[in-house]
Amino acid sequence: MVPRRSPKSEPQLRIGAHVGGGLAGHVDRAKKSGADTIQIFASNPRGWAEISVNEAADAAFRERMEKAGIGPLFIHAPYLVNIASPNLEFIAKSIKNASWTMQRAQSLGAAGVIVHAGAAGPGVARADALARAAASLLLILESTETPFLVVELTAGGSNTIASAWPMAAELLDACDAHGRIRFCFDTCHAHAAGYDLSNKVGTDACWAELDRDIGIDRLLVVHANDSRDASGSRRDRHAHIGDGTIGEDGFGALLSHEFARRVPWIVETPPTRQPEDIARLRALANA
Numbered sequence: 052m053v054p055r056r057s058p059k060s061e062p063q064l065r066i067g068a069h070v071g072g073g074l075a076g077h078v079d080r081a082k083k084s085g086a087d088t089i090q091i092f093a094s095n096p097r098g099w100a101e102i103s104v105n106e107a108a109d110a111a112f113r114e115r116m117e118k119a120g121i122g123p124l125f126i127h128a129p130y131l132v133n134i135a136s137p138n139l140e141f142i143a144k145s146i147k148n149a150s151w152t153m154q155r156a157q158s159l160g161a162a163g164v165i166v167h168a169g170a171a172g173p174g175v176a177r178a179d180a181l182a183r184a185a186a187s188l189l190l191i192l193e194s195t196e197t198p199f200l201v202v203e204l205t206a207g208g209s210n211t212i213a214s215a216w217p218m219a220a221e222l223l224d225a226c227d228a229h230g231r232i233r234f235c236f237d238t239c240h241a242h243a244a245g246y247d248l249s250n251k252v253g254t255d256a257c258w259a260e261l262d263r264d265i266g267i268d269r270l271l272v273v274h275a276n277d278s279r280d281a282s283g284s285r286r287d288r289h290a291h292i293g294d295g296t297i298g299e300d301g302f303g304a305l306l307s308h309e310f311a312r313r314v315p316w317i318v319e320t321p322p323t324r325q326p327e328d329i330a331r332l333r334a335l336a337n338a
C-alpha cells in the first residue's frame with residue numbers, strides 16, 4: 052500500500068474508478084481495485100431501457116457502501132443521452148432517461164448524475180443549441196430534489212455544447228446558474244479539446260480558466276483518463292494513467308494544484324488495469 056498523505060490543511064484526495072456489473076458486486080469490485088469512490092451505470096449504457104427497481108437491494112447497496120467507507124457515488128447516464136439533440140424523439144428519450152437516472156441516484160444516495168454536454172449537430176445556431184441544452188437540463192432537474200446534475204465537458208466535435216470552460220459558462224448562464232448544476236472535468240476530453248495537460252504551464256492554465264469561468268465550487272468530479280491522441284485532436288480515446296500523451300508529468304502537474312484535492316478523481320479505464328491506474332494517481336498525488 053502506498054502511504055496516504057493527508058496533512059490537516061489539505062483534504063484527503065479520494066480516488067476511484069468506474070465499475071461495471073450489477074449493483075450487488077460494485078463494492079467488492081471497488082475494494083479489489085483500491086477505489087474509495089465509484090461511478091456506475093444505473094442501466095445499460097448503450098440503451099434506453101430502464102431496469103426494474105428493488106428498494107431492499109438499494110438499501111443493502113447503500114449499507115455496503117457505508118460499511119466499506121466508499122463514496123461519494125456517481126451515476127453516469129447512458130451514452131445515448133444527448134441534451135442538445137435536434138431530433139425531437141431523441142431529446143425526449145434523453146430527458147426521460149436522465150430523469151429516471153436522477154431518481155435512481157436519489158434512491159442509491161449518489162452525489163450526482165453525469166451527463167455529457169451533448170452536441171447539436173451541424174447547422175444549428177449556437178444560441179439555439181444552448182437554449183435547447185439548458186431547457187433539457189432544467190427539465191431533468193425537475194425530476195428530483197437532491198442529487199446534482201453534472202455536465203461532463205466533451206472532447207469537441209460537431210457543434211458541441213461544451214468542450215471548453217467558457218462554453219460551460221455559457222451553458223450555466225443559459226440555465227440561470229441553477230443551484231444543482233455541477234461540472235465534470237474529464238482530463239482526456241480537455242486535452243483532446245485543446246488544453247495541453249502534458250505540462251505544468253498547461254495544467255495551471257486549465258485550472259485557472261475553470262475557476263474563472265464556472266468557479267471551482269461548480270466542479271464536482273474529475274474523470275482521470277490519459278489520452279491516446281495529441282492535445283487538440285478532438286478524439287476521445289482513453290489511455291491508462293501515464294501511458295498516454297498527458298503522461299505522468301501531466302497528471303503530476305494536475306494533482307499538484309491546490310484545486311485538485313477538492314473533488315474526487317475517477318478513472319474510466321479498462322477494469323483489468325484500474326488497480327494500477329488508481330495506485331499511479333495516488334503515488335503522483337503523494338509525490
Ligand SMILES: [Zn+2]
Pocket residue numbers: 203237274319
Ligand atoms: Zn469521462
